[in-house]
Amino acid sequence: MVTAQAPAWTAGVPPASDGAIDAASPAVQAVRALLANVPDPEIPAVSVIDLGIVRDVSALRVLITPTYTGCPATLAIEQAIRAALDGGGFADVAIETTLSPPWSTDWISDRGREKLRAYGIAPPPKGAAAASLKNQAPAECPRCGSSETEEISRFGSTPCKALWRCTACAEPFDRFKCH
Amino acid sequence: MADAPPPLAACALRLGDDALILGQRLSEWCGHAPAIEIDLSLANVALDQIGQAAHFLGLAGEIEGKGRDADKLAFHRDVMDFANCLLVEQPNGDFAQTVARQFLFSHYQELLYAALAESKDARFAAIAAKALKEVKYHATLASDWVVRLGDGAEESRARMIAGLDWMWRFADELFAADEIDAALGLDKAALRSAWDARIDAVLADATLERPAAHRPVLGGRTGRHSEHLGHLLSEMQFLQRAYPGAAW
Numbered sequence: 001m002v003t004a005q006a007p008a009w010t011a012g013v014p015p016a017s018d019g020a021i022d023a024a025s026p027a028v029q030a031v032r033a034l035l036a037n038v039p040d041p042e043i044p045a046v047s048v049i050d051l052g053i054v055r056d057v058s059a060l061r062v063l064i065t066p067t068y069t070g071c072p073a074t075l076a077i078e079q080a081i082r083a084a085l086d087g088g089g090f091a092d093v094a095i096e097t098t099l100s101p102p103w104s105t106d107w108i109s110d111r112g113r114e115k116l117r118a119y120g121i122a123p124p125p126k127g128a129a130a131a132s133l134k135n136q137a138p139a140e141c142p143r144c145g146s147s148e149t150e151e152i153s154r155f156g157s158t159p160c161k162a163l164w165r166c167t168a169c170a171e172p173f174d175r176f177k178c179h
Numbered sequence: 180m181a182d183a184p185p186p187l188a189a190c191a192l193r194l195g196d197d198a199l200i201l202g203q204r205l206s207e208w209c210g211h212a213p214a215i216e217i218d219l220s221l222a223n224v225a226l227d228q229i230g231q232a233a234h235f236l237g238l239a240g241e242i243e244g245k246g247r248d249a250d251k252l253a254f255h256r257d258v259m260d261f262a263n264c265l266l267v268e269q270p271n272g273d274f275a276q277t278v279a280r281q282f283l284f285s286h287y288q289e290l291l292y293a294a295l296a297e298s299k300d301a302r303f304a305a306i307a308a309k310a311l312k313e314v315k316y317h318a319t320l321a322s323d324w325v326v327r328l329g330d331g332a333e334e335s336r337a338r339m340i341a342g343l344d345w346m347w348r349f350a351d352e353l354f355a356a357d358e359i360d361a362a363l364g365l366d367k368a369a370l371r372s373a374w375d376a377r378i379d380a381v382l383a384d385a386t387l388e389r390p391a392a393h394r395p396v397l398g399g400r401t402g403r404h405s406e407h408l409g410h411l412l413s414e415m416q417f418l419q420r421a422y423p424g425a426a427w
Contacts, residue, residue, distance in 0.1 A: 069310050070230020099234070100305035102312060153216035154320060155223035159313075163216070179312050 027059045027090075034088045035062065041076040042158050045119035048077060052107025061094040065103045067179070068159040105179045117142045122149075122164065122175040139175045141166035151175075186362030188242040189262065191303070192252070193359070193400060194295075195235030196263035199253055200408070201284065202228030203415050204271060213274055220320055224281070227313040234306045254419035258409050259402040266349035268399070268408040272342065275328050275335065279342035282321035286377045287353045289314045290370045298363060322381045329385030336387075344390045351395035359400075 024032070035057070036049045048054050048064070056063040062081060066074045078095055085093050105124040108116075113123035122139040138149045146168035153163040154177075161174040184192065205225035212218035236249035247255075266284055271277045292314055295307035328339040354371045382389060398404070418425060 066309075068227065068230060068313060069234055069306070070226040070228070070313075072226070098305075099309050100301070102305075102309035153219055154316060155216075155220040157219070159223055159226060163219075177316075 024057070025059060028057050030088065031057050031059075031062065031085065031090055031093060034084045034090070035081065038077075038080050038084045041073045041080065042160075043116070043119065043121065045121075046108075046112045046115045048081065050109050050112030050115060052103065052109065052112075053077060055098060059093070061096050063096050063098055065098050067103050071159055103179070105176060108176070116176060120173060121161065122173060124176045124178045136178070139164050139173075141169060141171065142173055143171050144169040184239070184243050186359050187300070188239045189359045190363045190365070191235050191239035191242060193262045193264075194303075195232045195239055195249070195252070196261050197267050197284075197288070198228040198235060199232035200261070200263045200411065201267040201280075202226070202232060203411055204267065204269075205277075205281075207271055208277065217274070221277070224317050224320070227310070227317065231306065231310045231313070234310075238302055238306065254416045255423075258404050258412060261402065261404065261408060261412075262400050263404075263408075264349065264352050265396055265399040265405055266346060266353065268405060268411060269346065269349065270407055272345065273338055275338035276342035276345060278321055278324040278328060279339070279346040281317065282325050282343075282381070283346055283350050283378070284353075285314060285318040285321050286374055287350075287370065289318045290373055290377075291365075291367070294365065294370065295363075298365075300363060303363060318377075322384075325381050325387070326385040329382070329387040339385070340387065340390075343387070347390040348393035348396050352397045352399060355397060355400070357400070 032049065032054075035054050036047050038048045040046050040048060040051055040053070043051075051067070053064050053067065054062060055065050062085070064078065064081065078097070081095055085091065085095075106126060108123065113126075116123045120142050122142050125137060136151075138147050140147055141149055144166060146166055148168040149164050149166050151162060152165050152172065156163040156174055160177055160179065162177050163172065164175045165172045183189070202225045205221050205228065208221040209218065209225070212221055232253070233249045236252045240247040240249060240252055266280060269276075269280055271280075289311065292307040292311040296304050296311055298304045298307070325339060325343075328335040330336070331339075354367045354374070356366060356368045360367055379389070413420075
């Protein structure tokens with residue numbers, strides 16, 4: 001959790017969920033508010049805060065982590081954050097990248113999950129990132145809500161998504177992969 | 180051949196080169212796979228591998244300390260300076276041969292990254308822990324296809340057997356240990372029994388038998404590559420060879 005006194009990232013502890021503003025300094029609050037409006041370049045319905053890409057914010061730097069090692073959006077995300085910081089008068093705030101601990105879909109906020117669903121992407125089940133890749137529970141169709149769904153391909157249009165289809169409403173849809 | 184890099188840089192090069200060359204090979208399937216789902220899968224696996232390569236090669240350049248970054252190492256070295264294993268540079272062949280290569284390699288890579296994630300060198304451990312999540316998907320994908328092809332039609336079964344038979348001779352090199360790996364505290368030989376168990380379990384599911392033992396082919400780690408790597412590099416490195424230093 002981010003606090004005014006101890007802004008440092010603590011290994012293993014996820015950030016404040018839903019991008020909630022806690023008892024941070026006004027500058028940190030302002031930066032977090034800016035970042036909450038920076039969309040992910042590949043899934044613009046959610047922000048970099050919603051996705052849990054932003055690991056920590058202090059008055060000096062924003063700490064981010066990539067979702068996948070080969071995610072082609074990594075550079076675009078950094079540039080978008082840079083532009084938002086510069087535009088908001090925080091040109092002196094640095095952006096740093098960390099790989100550890102590795103990003104997990106458990107860090108996607110509840111609000112982010114709802115935004116994904118509304119956008120047509122079935123959100124990943126929570127707490128299931130470590131689950132076996134076999135015998136996954138069926139995804140809930142983001143269009144009709146049915147659980148009568150099946151996996152078409154475990155790899156989809158981006159590294160973070162799998163391709164599913166709903167046998168109730170016959171629509172194909174993306175599912176955010178557990179990671 | 181350039182001067183030998185420090186042992187830890189050499190470790191990072193091996194990891195990076197394995198991922199880079201496999202990523203490049205897999206990307207050759209893009210737009211050519213037998214079905215759209217397979218095209219997507221192989222392109223995704225290629226992307227993961229190239230992402231991992233960027234991290235490991237970046238680390239190799241950092242340890243080496245001669246100002247070479249991941250791009251420089253990928254595009255400005257010649258065949259003899261590549262330290263990838265021979266398995267990953269093997270041509271794609273038909274789809275079954277590609278699946279066989281991926282199957283043998285991904286299970287090795289998953290076990291290797293799991294061990295590396297516990298490394299006392301935090302830089303290696305961080306990349307491995309992150310990449311491990313990705314590689315689990317690759318191992319599952321490859322295993323599923325070994326079963327589908329092996330326990331499938333007569334033709335698919337024959338091709339799967341032929342693919343495994345071709346790739347099998349390059350498996351021993353994966354577990355060959357030397358003093359360079361020891362610099363990182365890595366004991367690749369110790370991964371062999373877990374790998375054998377995984378491979379055997381999937382082959383049993385696929386109603387296939389282990390290929391007959393081949394005389395192992397070694398040499399990739401020390402730059403003695405098959406003729407195939409040079410052709411791969413000539414395509415991958417074309418732009419930087421024709422226009423050295425060109426940038427976006």
